[in-house]
Amino acid sequence: MTSLPSSSIVPSRLRYYFRRLFFHLTIIFKNISSRKLNSLIVIFGLVFSLTSLFVSSIWIETNKSLISDQYIESLDYEMYITSYMPYRMNEIYEFVISDPLVSHVDYIYQTEALFNFEDKSPEYRFFPENNQEDPSNPISITSAILLPSSSIDRIGVNFNFEGNLSLRSNEILISDLEARELERIYNRSIVPGTTINLAVTKRIPYTDGGEVYLKYFDLNIYSNFTVSAIYTTNSARTILNKLLGGFGSSPSPLDDSIIFPLEAFSSSDLYTLERNGLLPKLLVKTRADKMRENGISLMVDSLAALRDRVTARFYFSNCILLDDEIQSMVDEYGRISKSLVLFIPSIIVSVLLVIVSSNITINQRREEVGILRVKGALPYQIILLFFSEFVVLSFISLVISFGLSILLSGILTGTANFSLFYGYLQIPVSSIELNTIIVLGIYLVSMFLKLYSFISQEVKESFIISTRGRKAINKSLFIFIFILLIVGFIFELLDFKESTDNYSRSFSSMILSVRLFLLFIGLCLISLYLVALILNFILIKIKPIYSLLLKKSSFFIHKNIQRPRKSFSSLTLFLLIASSLLSFTLALQTSLLKNIADEQYYLQGADLRIISHSTNISSFEEKIERINGIEQAMGIYSTTAKIASLTIELFGVDPLKYLDIGRWIDVSFVNSSALEALQKLDSDPFGICISDYLAERLGFSIDQSIYISDFFGRASFLSFNISSLIRSAPGLGFAHGVNSKVGRYVEEYILLNKDILSNYLGVSNGTLFFASVSEPKKIESIKEQLLQLDEVVSVNPEKINPNYIGYFILQFVPDVWAILTISVTFILIISVVYIFMSTNYILQQRREEYALLLALGANPKKVRKMIFFELNIYILFTLFFGMFFGILSALGSLYFVKPLLITQEIIPLRLHVNSILMLLIIVVFLFTTLLSSLSIIRAQTKTDIINELRIEK
Amino acid sequence: MTYNNLYKNQVDLTILISVLYYFILMSTEFIRVENLCKTYISPAERLEVLRGCSFTIFSGDVVCLLGVSGSGKTTLLNLISGLDSPTSGEIYYDGVPLHSLTLDQIYDFRLKNIGFIFQDFHLLEHFTALENVMSPLLLQGHSESFSRSVSFDLISRVGLSDKVDSYPDQLSSGQKQRVAIARSLAKVPLPRLLIADEPTGTLDSRTGDSIMELILGLSSEHNLTTIFTTHELFVAKLASRIFLLRDGKITSLSPSDLNNESFISSLV
Structure with a gap:
């Protein structure tokens, strides 16, 4: 370092340290860039694992608000209140509207409306239409709802309509069913803008003989109302439908109603209605932000708390909640968010890649470490050097992962909701911190352990003395962890068995499922370590097979398989883990997809599933059967x-x-x-x-x-x-x-x-x-013919129940099979990268050997053939063993993984292995890895023999 | 068939016609090098290592390439063995130009005819001593059992019968070089040319002497054409012919030249 100037604006000490820091940073970046490939692979592995974890965390955190808000926005109301003291309804209204959870409260009256009553006497008794006094001139009666105009938009979220939903006081909304009935009665078309004459009435049951007669209220009877819009509903399970008593039925009562604006009735009119027994109810709309305040899982609790506050104050009131529907949304969301744990296999593989890559880098720098030690560097100084590089690589990976995860979270949500997602974007800092610590911690520990074995002279000496002791400790630790995992797994499995019934997946069983899945993965990893040992043993023992297949080179291959260092056997463990996790995830994915397809096939019910308007069954059956085909x-x-x-x-x-x-x-x-x-x-x-x-x-x-x-x-x-x-x-x-x-x-x-x-x-x-x-091939044309029939609403709909809450949630998060597909893709990519890297490394280590063989006169083609064969043995055997293990694991795990995959087991979830896909994966795996290693092998055997055999080496 | 039996027959035949053969061999050209040049071009410099070397080696010759470090000895050996290609000039084996052969033919030629001994031994670390000796025989396509048998005889010949199952990191430098020597002869039939690149370069003088003794003894026993390189005069004196490499050119010396002090000082 040169001497510093005596006077300076920046303190001289600071400048000294700054120069030193700059110097060290230069060294660090030089070291990193001199091993670009390895550094890139480390970054690649870190980015993969961190991004997967970050995306999961961001999704869960953002979607908690997004989904709950969107869901609440999609509902008209969440609660309705009745009271057997209707004259105190105003008090209830004032109390409820002031509650912090509440956004709006609307009055609603439910009664009937009359058409075609003009020429009837007030004492007219109403019978079912085909039994009326004058069947040629029947009264038509339909459900009538009185709602404030301001609430029409709210209930209109579940409407498909023609016209304008904004109502003035002399306008009405009329259902499509009712409009068509009126068309038949009046023999004219009813469209938006049509004026019709009707009255609001009340049906009074007449106990004698079962007929009813109508009592109309003393109102502006038979006013003219203009049809503002004609609507149909999407049969959603809304609080309004619940109130009207048609929950889930098709058509719902709302599908056969007229909606009046409450403003059409004066206060005296309403008084008359109430005096005549028409009791108002209150519809309550909650605030989305308050509903999700305690978390999505407690939404129903928040609503129940509101109910309790109301009923505690007003004992004569009754609050009906949309709790089941909200709870099913929460449960479904819970299942899908829990299923993100299925990313774990791909995260494990990417972390392993990081560890392996880091170990290779350190191995390649043995000489450098040795020189530093000889020159007097202390162990901590060497560790600090590598630690600095670790910090830089980790920082770069973190920045990339963070940016990528924010981008991917939005993209994977779906382009339709891209901007919506980012409007709700939340970064769970603590979760991200934890994920970062775990991944980088594993990387750091593995790097430290590897380094420590090189740099510590004292430890090296003690290696010689206590290698056996060290091995014994490792063995004991291994057995201890294995037993711990098994015991934990068994206890969790017993709990799981108790919590699950065959029909539905409760939230608690999902939590157990997650824990079992993680324990199972741990057990698999440990078992695979044993399988790797067995596999390496088998590969050594099957020498006769090498002799049979590759007579002349079998000796060299067998010796290479046996060798403790520079062997492709280092590929075994990772490839086993990767291939078994790959096949495990793929088997779950194909099983799930098959189950979804079978379920869809089964739920459709038959070749044709026909949804109609309410129609006479026997006559419509005959009509359908007349269609050709x-x-x-x-x-x-x-x-x-x-x-x-x-x-x-x-x-x-x-x-x-x-x-x-x-x-x-x-x-x-x-x-x-x-x-x-x-x-x-x-x-x-x-x-x-x-x-x-x-x-x-x-x-x-x-x-x-x-x-x-x-x-x-x-x-x-x-x-x-x-x-x-x-x-x-x-x-x-x-x-x-x-x-x-x-x-x-x-x-x-x-x-x-x-x-x-x-x-x-x-x-x-x-x-x-x-x-x-009769001919499945003609099903489309038959479908077309059916759709021409007036009664038919739909044939073979893609979504049997479009209001199924799962579809709503899937707008924002990918389905489980998509998560599994992403995981499979990740594992495949990482495996290819790993094989490329490891093969390159091992062949680089063997350069001198190959140069020697060429110098001795071995033909380069022969050497290439030997390398190919040796590599093929490892890849094929590990793929075979790994895939077999993976498929067995998938079979074994289906029992407890089910809650993460499906909500209800309508078709038994069975293992389905797509053998063509598995074969294709093997071929792609093999082809890609051999292709990537081909260039390395060609480069190796065109080795500059002389350079490799130089004395300086 | 063991190594001893196989070559015992050969030796018997040689004795019967040795007198006639001696005179024939003296005039049988084995290797002819004509105007050999080798230039290395790098972005920094152009280095002419060999500038028109020409010489002839006859069957059975024991030739020493003498020169200081960097004189081009190893380069010349690499060219002769086909490991490298000359910039210009030609190398003939029995009248056939070496570099007119295809790459496969060169590899095949080297496998059958040339035994190489490296300064740095270059043993395969995961092979035992015996297996290292076996490797050329296996590359030639012989069975494992035959190769093992022949190699055992060879390794006994170099005095390491008790070290057959030892790995290179368990052998001393001298022992490693003995293994390398045995390996260089592990061909059926015997190689016609034995090339040793500074075989004693990393050995102490006593071990080096024994190694040279072994190499020359085996060479003489089997009438192998031997080329070795050294920068040490006392090792060079062991050869029957000496070529001096200096400034990229080759000069033939006689053993007596090496006793001339003024000549020696001119080499320094």
């Missing part, structure tokens, strides 16, 4: 009833038709085939198929008689015989549990003969039909 058609009769206190949904079918048309699977019935069960059902008119869950819960058995009551809300009951136990029916979903994917929200269903529903219970209309086709 359709073999049979069957409509589903449905209603609700009760067994004990449980609400159940009854599906009436033609058993033999359903047997032919339906896509039955082997586990549809318990201990019975579909053929046996449905034939039995057909032979017994009062036979039913109930779920095994229900049978177990209520203590039922096959051939037992049970009573079902409360058909249509009446107290009547019928006796049925249990003919079989059902697990799931094609197109209808599970027998037990809410099956929101097919839009079935009642927990239990029963399958029975359609004649019961049609003949005994008067069910004639339906909206769901199944049909089989």
Whole structure:
């Protein structure tokens, strides 16, 4: 260092240190850039692992707010309040509107509206339309809802409409169903802008004989209202639908309603309505930011707390929440966010790459370390040198990872929500810090351990003395960790078994699933270490195979396989881990995709799944069957009833038709085939198929008689015989549990003969039909023909229930199979990089040997052949063993990984290995790695022999 | 068939016609080098190592290439053995130009005809002493059992029968060089040319003497044409012919020249 000037603006000491720092930084960057490839690989591995972890953290943190906000925004309201003291409703209103959780509160009245009453007397009694006094001039009556105009936009999120949703006081919204009925009555078209004459009324049940008559209110009866818009709903499970009593049914009551602006009624009108028994209710809209304040998992709790505050203050009130729907959203989100743990295999592989690359770099610098030691450098100084390089590489990796993860988080969310995602972007600092510490910590520790074995003279001496002791310690530690993992795994597995039932995946079982998955991966890694030892042993023992395949070079190959250093056996462990994790992840992915496809196929129910407006089932069946190409058609009769206190949904079918048309699977019935069960059902008119869950819960058995009551809300009951136990029916979903994917929200269903529903219970209309086709190839043209029919709404919809909450969430996060696909891709790329790097390193170490063989007269082609063969042996054997292990692991893990993969096991999740894909992966793996090593091998055997054999070396 | 049996027959034949052969051999040209030049061009400089070397080596000759460090001895050896290509000039083996052969033919020629002994031994670290000796035989395509048998005889011949299973890091420098010598002869049939590049360069004088004795003894026994390089005069005196490399040119010397003090001082 030159002497410093005596006077300077910057203190001289500072300038000295600054120069020193600059000097050291120059050395560090020089060291890094002199080994560009290794440095790049270290950065590559760090970026991969850090980015995966960061993306997961950013996703989870951002989506907590994004999804909860978007979900709340998609709902019209979250709660409604009723009271048997309607005159105190204003107090409840004032209390609720002042609550910090609440955004809006709206009054709602639910009643009926009359069309075509003008020429009828006020004492006119209303009968069902086909029984009215003058059937040629019937009254049409429909559900009427009175809502403030300001709330129309809110409920309109679930509408498809033609016209304008903004209502003035003399305007109405009318449902499409009602509009078409009016068209029939008035014999003119009803479009936005049409004026119609109607009144608000109330239906009073007349106990004598079951007819009802209407009491109209003393209002501006038969005012003219202009149709502002004609709407249909998307049958979403909203609080409004819940209030109207049509939760999940199709069509919902809202689909057959008229909506009046509350402003159309004066306060005296409303008073009249209330005095005549029309009770107002309150619709409550919460604030999205307050709902997610305690976290997405506590959204329902927040709502429940609001309910409790209201009912505690107003004991005469009743608050109904949209809790089930919000909870299902939370659970579904929880499952998908937990499934991000499936990235772990790719993170492990990228961290291993970092460790290996770092070890190779240190190995390559043995000489440098030795020289430094000889020159008197202390161990800590050498460690500091490498540590400085570690800091620089880590810093570069962190910066890249951070930027990349923010970009990828948005891109992987989907371009449609790109800007929305960034509007909510949240960086979980503590989570990112933890991930960084873990990854860089592993890198640092591995680097330190490797360095320490080189630099410490004292330790080297003690190596010679206590190598056996050191090995014993390593062995004991290995066994200890292995036992710990096994014990932990067994206990968690027992907990998991207790927490799970066969039908649905609870949140707690998901948490257990995550823990089991991590423990399982740990066990696999340790087992693979043993497999690597066994594999290396086998490779040494199969010398006769080398002799058979490559006679002349088998000796050299066998010796190379046996050698302790500069051997391709160093590839074994990593390749085993990579190939087994690759095949494990791929097997889960293909199994899941197969399950999704099978599920979709099964839930569709039949060749054709036809959704219609409410229409007469038997006549529509005939209409469908008249279409060329359709073999049979069957409509589903449905209603609700009760067994004990449980609400159940009854599906009436033609058993033999359903047997032919339906896509039955082997586990549809318990201990019975579909053929046996449905034939039995057909032979017994009062036979039913109930779920095994229900049978177990209520203590039922096959051939037992049970009573079902409360058909249509009446107290009547019928006796049925249990003919079989059902697990799931094609197109209808599970027998037990809410099956929101097919839009079935009642927990239990029963399958029975359609004649019961049609003949005994008067069910004639339906909206769901199944049909089989004679020529599957013509299905598209048949579909086209069906769509021409007036009654048909859709045929073979891509989403059976578009309102299934999973679809909502998948707008913002990738599905599980996509996570697995990304993981597979990562592992593949990292494996290729690793093989390229390791092969290059080992061949570089063997340059002198190859030069010697060439000097002795070996033909370069022979040497190349030897290298290829040796490399091939390792790659093929490790791939074979690794993939076999991976597939076995996937099979073993399916049981506890299920909660992360699927919400409901509608089709049993079975291992499905796409052998072509596996083969393709092997070929790609082999081809890519050999191609990449080809250039190295060619360079090696065109070695400058003379240079390699120079005395200076 | 063991090494001893195989070459015992050869030796018997040689004795029977040795007198006639001696005179024939004296006039049988084996290697002819004509106007050999080798220039290394780098961005920094152009280095002419050999500038038109010409000489002839006959079968059975024991030739020493003498010269100071950097005179081009190793370069010349590399050219003769086909490891390197000359900038100009030609090398003939039995009248056939070496570099008219294809690369495969050169490798094959070297495998069959040339035994190489390196200054730095260059043993394969993961092969035992015996296996190192076996390697040229295996490269020639012989079976493992045959190679093992022949190699055992050779390794016994160099006095290391008790070290057959030792690895190079378990041998002394002298022992390593003995293994290298045995390896250089491990061909069937024997190599016609033995090249030793400073075989005693990394050895102490006593060990070096024994190594040279071994090399020359084996060379004489099997009538091998031998070329070795050295920068040491006392080693050079052991050869029957001496070529001096100086300033890129080659000059033939006689052993008596090496006893001339004024001549020796002119070399320094």
